[in-house]
Amino acid sequence: MDLTLRVRRFDPDSDNPEPYWQDFSVTVEDNATVLDALIKVREDVDGTLSLRCSCRSSICGSCAMRINGHATLACKAQARDSLGDDNVIVVEPAGVMHVLKDLVVDFDLFWDKIMAVEPYLQPQGPEPEGEYIASNESMLHLSGVTACIMCGACVSDCTVLEVDPTFMGPAALAKAYRFTADPRDGDEEGHSEDRLRMLSEASGMWDCTRCFECVQVCPKGVAPMDRIMSLRDQALAAGMDKNYGARHVQAFSDLVEHSGWLDELRIVPMTMGLGNVPALLNVMPEALRALSHGKLPPLVHPELPGAENIRNLFEKVEQGGKEPEGHH
Amino acid sequence: MLEHDVLVVGAGLAGMRAAIAARAQGANAAIISKVHPVRSHSNAAQGGINAALLDRGDDWEDHAYDTIKGSDFLGDQDAIEVMCQSAGQALIDMEHFGVTFNRDDEGKLGTRAFGGQRRARTFFVGDFTGQALLHVMFEQLIKSGVRRYEEWFVTGLIEEDDRVCGVTALEIRTGQVFAIRAKTVIFCTGGLGRVFEPSTNALIVTGDGMALAYNAGAQLMDMEMVQYHPTTLAGNGVLISEAARGEGAYLLDKNGDRFMERYAPNMMELASRDVVSRAEQTEINAGNGIDGCVLLDCRHLGEALIKEKLSQIREIGIDLAGVDMVTDPIPIRPGMHYMMGGIKTDVDGQTNLPGVYAAGECACVSVHGGNRLGANSLLDTIVFGQRAGDHAASAARDVEYMEFDVDAVVRREEQRLQGILDRPQNGDRVASIRLGMGESMNRNLAVYRNEAGMRETIHDLQGLKERYTTVPVDNKGQVFNTDLVFALELGFMLDCADTIAVSALERMDSRGAQARTDYPDRDDENWMKHIVTAKGDEGPEISYSPVSITRWTPEERKY
Numbered sequence: 001m002d003l004t005l006r007v008r009r010f011d012p013d014s015d016n017p018e019p020y021w022q023d024f025s026v027t028v029e030d031n032a033t034v035l036d037a038l039i040k041v042r043e044d045v046d047g048t049l050s051l052r053c054s055c056r057s058s059i060c061g062s063c064a065m066r067i068n069g070h071a072t073l074a075c076k077a078q079a080r081d082s083l084g085d086d087n088v089i090v091v092e093p094a095g096v097m098h099v100l101k102d103l104v105v106d107f108d109l110f111w112d113k114i115m116a117v118e119p120y121l122q123p124q125g126p127e128p129e130g131e132y133i134a135s136n137e138s139m140l141h142l143s144g145v146t147a148c149i150m151c152g153a154c155v156s157d158c159t160v161l162e163v164d165p166t167f168m169g170p171a172a173l174a175k176a177y178r179f180t181a182d183p184r185d186g187d188e189e190g191h192s193e194d195r196l197r198m199l200s201e202a203s204g205m206w207d208c209t210r211c212f213e214c215v216q217v218c219p220k221g222v223a224p225m226d227r228i229m230s231l232r233d234q235a236l237a238a239g240m241d242k243n244y245g246a247r248h249v250q251a252f253s254d255l256v257e258h259s260g261w262l263d264e265l266r267i268v269p270m271t272m273g274l275g276n277v278p279a280l281l282n283v284m285p286e287a288l289r290a291l292s293h294g295k296l297p298p299l300v301h302p303e304l305p306g307a308e309n310i311r312n313l314f315e316k317v318e319q320g321g322k323e324p325e326g327h328h
Numbered sequence: 329m330l331e332h333d334v335l336v337v338g339a340g341l342a343g344m345r346a347a348i349a350a351r352a353q354g355a356n357a358a359i360i361s362k363v364h365p366v367r368s369h370s371n372a373a374q375g376g377i378n379a380a381l382l383d384r385g386d387d388w389e390d391h392a393y394d395t396i397k398g399s400d401f402l403g404d405q406d407a408i409e410v411m412c413q414s415a416g417q418a419l420i421d422m423e424h425f426g427v428t429f430n431r432d433d434e435g436k437l438g439t440r441a442f443g444g445q446r447r448a449r450t451f452f453v454g455d456f457t458g459q460a461l462l463h464v465m466f467e468q469l470i471k472s473g474v475r476r477y478e479e480w481f482v483t484g485l486i487e488e489d490d491r492v493c494g495v496t497a498l499e500i501r502t503g504q505v506f507a508i509r510a511k512t513v514i515f516c517t518g519g520l521g522r523v524f525e526p527s528t529n530a531l532i533v534t535g536d537g538m539a540l541a542y543n544a545g546a547q548l549m550d551m552e553m554v555q556y557h558p559t560t561l562a563g564n565g566v567l568i569s570e571a572a573r574g575e576g577a578y579l580l581d582k583n584g585d586r587f588m589e590r591y592a593p594n595m596m597e598l599a600s601r602d603v604v605s606r607a608e609q610t611e612i613n614a615g616n617g618i619d620g621c622v623l624l625d626c627r628h629l630g631e632a633l634i635k636e637k638l639s640q641i642r643e644i645g646i647d648l649a650g651v652d653m654v655t656d657p658i659p660i661r662p663g664m665h666y667m668m669g670g671i672k673t674d675v676d677g678q679t680n681l682p683g684v685y686a687a688g689e690c691a692c693v694s695v696h697g698g699n700r701l702g703a704n705s706l707l708d709t710i711v712f713g714q715r716a717g718d719h720a721a722s723a724a725r726d727v728e729y730m731e732f733d734v735d736a737v738v739r740r741e742e743q744r745l746q747g748i749l750d751r752p753q754n755g756d757r758v759a760s761i762r763l764g765m766g767e768s769m770n771r772n773l774a775v776y777r778n779e780a781g782m783r784e785t786i787h788d789l790q791g792l793k794e795r796y797t798t799v800p801v802d803n804k805g806q807v808f809n810t811d812l813v814f815a816l817e818l819g820f821m822l823d824c825a826d827t828i829a830v831s832a833l834e835r836m837d838s839r840g841a842q843a844r845t846d847y848p849d850r851d852d853e854n855w856m857k858h859i860v861t862a863k864g865d866e867g868p869e870i871s872y873s874p875v876s877i878t879r880w881t882p883e884e885r886k887y
């Protein structure tokens with residue numbers, strides 16, 4: 001199969017270190033991956049092309065990059081499935097992290113976030129002599145998260161990190177969930193309240209906007225966003241509802257339950273807390289600007305016809321005890 | 329000045345275990361790795377890790393016997409006893425660290441069957457056990473506070489008065505060369521799979537530590553013992569884990585017959601790897617395969633089991649071979665997989681060089697002898713990694729740092745590397761030399777070997793080594809110059825290849841992984857001994873080392 005790799009390149013050692021595009025035409029086997037094609041370039045055509053890769057089988061997490069605009073593992077992407085117009089495959093370094101050379105990015109940002117969640121088991125109870133007794137289901141559930149290979153694809157394409165680098169991000173939060181959901185971590189009941197408290201702070205679990213990007217790009221099915229939603233459930237269940245994020249979710253759901261649609265005027269004070277005068281004063285200018293542009297939400301917030309059905313739905317969910325899977 | 333009591337080279341399972349152990353002893357320990365620790369090749373281990381747990385009615389002596397028989401009686405029994413006796417605690421430690429092992433109905437650790445063993449004693453996390461262990465080990469490494477040099481490539485050893493006293497290393501990210509002083513150095517650099525083409529091993533598995541130690545005077549042992557795994561994909565050589573057969577998969581020839589009946593009527597597909605690989609190769613050579621492969625059939629296991637326990641290899645089959653093992657058998661064949669040989673050590677990881685240790689796949693204790701049992705390697709890494717870390721930490725207490733001229737050492741190494749960068753283009757390529765080596769090794773040092781073939785490879789290697797002295801690199805830059813790194817790795821691989829071929833030619837019998845068509849029988853009278861190689865003026869020099877036999881007398885091997 002003949003194809004062209006259109007590679008985003010960058011050489012900090014050059015006289016004029018600016019990123020640029022370069023096309024490489026190569027012939028590869030029909031079942032070749034994009035990584036096979038890149039290796040072919042590096043070995044036979046141009047050894048200056050730098051990229052990380054090792055296992056060739058989606059397990060070492062080295063080769064995450066953007067292929068045709070989305071982060072993925074180059075060793076998982078089939079070349080024939082990645083061909084665009086004129087048999088071109090567009091290859092760029094992962095996003096969010098800064099580029100060191102060609103397809104190699106600086107992972108410090110990624111690892112700093114992982115380190116911030118104290119990523120190691122912290123049992124508070126006494127260690128058993130043999131193994132901890134735990135159900136196979138609980139372990140299989142955790143293995144679904146520990147299957148994360150730290151490739152950075154989710155961080156690369158996270159739409160929050162793109163604008164707010166302080167966000168803990170999908171990988172670190174999924175890693176944190178791996179501990180909060182572990183029956184061996186935390187107190188003897190397996191509750192990890194300290195972790196949840198820390199993760200509830202600003203830049204933590206409540207900053208995810210649920211855009212689904214990380215779920216889509218994760219090559220290992222870890223579904224980081226779902227884990228973040230589970231963290232929120234755990235935090236609320238532990239009574240940690242005194243922060244913007246938790247109150248926002250609570251207010252959102254209360255308002256919709258009440259009138260069948262969102263009352264945008266009231267959600268702000270409900271999220272910030274009615275007594276939180278400084279914060280409310282802070283948003284005043286924005287509210288005034290909205291008012292002057294005729295964009296202030298209606299002061300009266302009438303109930304939608306059929307709002308009853310919505311209340312019934314809420315009731316059903318609450319009676320069912322548990323919310324439907326994934327909480328979306 | 330960068331200086332450490334214990335400097336561990338390599339951050340796979342063995343290396344991290346060693347560093348954590350040394351730190352726990354109070355040593356100023358550091359770990360250096362050419363890739364980030366979680367990218368190390370240990371993550372590729374799929375099937376599991378062996379241990380005989382007493383409360384499961386198992387017995388370490390049974391495990392030891394299976395290991396010894398698997399090794400074709402070339403394994404050192406004193407070392408095997410140490411490994412099998414320590415296995416239970418080592419496994420429980422990993423569980424306490426946080427590994428999410430699959431459980432049985434009572435919530436205890438669950439097991440699966442693996443090749444060459446009479447009972448199921450392989451503990452596992454789905455089919456990504458290595459990754460699960462490696463990431464948890466990294467978590468413990470973080471917790472321990474060991475200093476980490478990540479993406480630093482060790483280029484050489486520093487010797488003063490015939491004693492190793494540190495390493496030179498290239499910080500890949502900046503291209504800067506450093507000298508790191510160390511009282512003790514532990515090699516945990518893993519195997520050498522890429523010496524062969526194809527191989528199941530990752531691209532970074534290039535025998536660096538074995539070659540570095542060898543060039544500094546360390547002895548290598550059992551280098552002729554190269555494991556060919558029975559189930560690898562044609563083409564790129566990627567592994568389909570033994571876990572598939574452990575869960576009950578069949579091996580079929582082109583007529584759909586389970587040919588293992590003729591080779592190992594009792595253990596069938598779960599006989600030792602050397603036995604199964606030979607059977608497959610014999611069938612393929614006799615024209616009973618399909619396009620150089622036989623078939624691995626999982627269909628009768630059912631979709632549910634495959635999804636729960638074999639999901640990762642199913643994914644590999646779909647991504648890399650275009651075959652879904654739920655609905656179709658996968659074409660597979662024997663492929664280079666593991667190096668039983670390596671840097672010769674005692675049970676504490678000590679080599680013949682004072683202050684230099686080795687553990688994991690780069691070491692040869694020898695617990696695997698002529699053939700390693702599946703799931704014994706992960707065990708080897710954590711048991712002997714820990715022992716080496718412990719021993720090096722206590723040894724470091726009694727020695728002082730050696731003085732050497734750091735600037736001079738760094739300058740010399742910089743000049744050597746610059747010399748490589750400055751080589752003029754001559755049309756040759758590192759990749760082409762590597763391919764020549766890999767294909768020659770895979771042709772003549774594979775499942776079946778003979779004198780003429782091995783001599784051909786030794787001759788090939790001479791030519792390739794000559795080309796190596798002038799091969800140019802394209803990239804002249806500083807930052808992330810992987811081109812330079814590959815060139816250095818190729819040098820290490822060529823040294824390793826040499827010792828493999830020379831050792832294999834020397835052993836004039838068939839035992840374990842070495843099957844010679846010109847010496848088809850095991851010859852205990854003459855060859856019940858290890859072959860040891862050390863660097864001489866004219867290439868590898870051979871000597872012998874006795875096999876330790878404690879209580880299991882060698883017997884004929886049948887499965």
Ligand SMILES: Cc1cc2nc3c(=O)[nH]c(=O)nc-3n(C[C@H](O)[C@H](O)[C@H](O)COP(=O)(O)OP(=O)(O)OC[C@H]3O[C@@H](n4cnc5c(N)ncnc54)[C@H](O)[C@@H]3O)c2cc1C
Pocket residue numbers: 337338339340341342343360361362363364365368369370371372373374375376377378457458480481482483516517518519528529530533536537567665666687688689690702703704705706707709
């Ligand atoms: C596909 C596959 C599946 C396997 N499945 C199993 C299994 O199910 N059970 C089992 O028991 N075994 C299995 N094995 C074998 C086992 O995984 C390995 O033998 C073992 O993990 C090796 O671990 P290690 O710590 O010795 O080396 P590695 O994990 O390979 O680590 C080597 C380290 O050395 C570093 N390094 C190397 N050279 C340099 C240098 N020049 N400078 C700096 N750092 C360097 C690397 O960066 C790396 O950190 C499998 C092997 C493969 C290939």
Ligand code: FES
Pocket residue numbers: 052053054055056057058059060061062063064073074075076
């Ligand atoms: S090379 Fe290991 S994940 Fe792609």
